[in-house]
Amino acid sequence: MKPQDVPKVLSIMEEQYPSWHAPIVKLIAKKRKDPFSALVCALLSTRTKDETTAQVCERFLKRVNSPEDLLEISDKELENLIYPVGFYRNKAKHLKNLAYQIIEEFEGKVPDSLEGLLKLKGVGRKVANIVLSEGFGKPAIAVDVHVHRISNRWGLVKTKRPEETEVALMQLLPVEYWKDFNRLLVAFGQTICKPVKPRCNDCTIREWCDYFLQSSTRS
Numbered sequence: 001m002k003p004q005d006v007p008k009v010l011s012i013m014e015e016q017y018p019s020w021h022a023p024i025v026k027l028i029a030k031k032r033k034d035p036f037s038a039l040v041c042a043l044l045s046t047r048t049k050d051e052t053t054a055q056v057c058e059r060f061l062k063r064v065n066s067p068e069d070l071l072e073i074s075d076k077e078l079e080n081l082i083y084p085v086g087f088y089r090n091k092a093k094h095l096k097n098l099a100y101q102i103i104e105e106f107e108g109k110v111p112d113s114l115e116g117l118l119k120l121k122g123v124g125r126k127v128a129n130i131v132l133s134e135g136f137g138k139p140a141i142a143v144d145v146h147v148h149r150i151s152n153r154w155g156l157v158k159t160k161r162p163e164e165t166e167v168a169l170m171q172l173l174p175v176e177y178w179k180d181f182n183r184l185l186v187a188f189g190q191t192i193c194k195p196v197k198p199r200c201n202d203c204t205i206r207e208w209c210d211y212f213l214q215s216s217t218r219s
Contacts, residue, residue, distance in 0.1 A: 001154040022187035023054040035110035035135030047086035067099035139178040146189030155210030
């Protein structure tokens with residue numbers, strides 16, 4: 001895939017996005033334009049299956065909508081709310097500490113800049129970019145395992161680490177495509193372009209994919 005192919009490919013993916021019924025579709029609907037929800041759900045998603053994260057975040061956000069809400073509930077209730085995400089006990093403690101930090105250092109509001117978000121303990125570039133994109137609607141490319149894998153499968157980038165992929169994509173893609181890139185590729189990766197046995201026969205953008213074209217040549 002070449003950079004000039006991206007607008008056409010993303011347009012096709014946008015049309016098909018609702019029909020994929022990917023876990024991220026339901027999850028983003030809950031946290032769109034809500035920085036606190038975007039932050040919490042992104043943190044809960046680490047080392048946790050997408051389906052589990054979506055279910056837990058839906059339950060969590062019915063009870064907790066602000067740092068103040070987090071501090072009002074007991075540690076045990078919080079653990080029960082986020083179970084069975086990976087390392088749920090450690091994450092419960094981390095969320096409490098994060099709530100304190102947001103209240104004490106940022107007047108109770110999630111920072112709206114990359115620099116500010118990276119000051120939050122346990123927040124890396126991927127989570128920060130998710131919050132900027134989904135929570136604040138700002139242009140940012142959040143690179144998770146799906147974005148990293150698919151961008152390389154397409155041949156759009158040739159990178160070994162997500163951090164390298166983020167830099168490469170920011171150089172290749174016009175800013176107007178940054179915000180939706182993660183959303184579309186994650187849903188695509190959850191349903192079609194899976195890590196193992198990707199569903200190439202069901203893929204409508206395979207003509208632009210280096211992985212598919214090379215596989216077809218070998219066969």
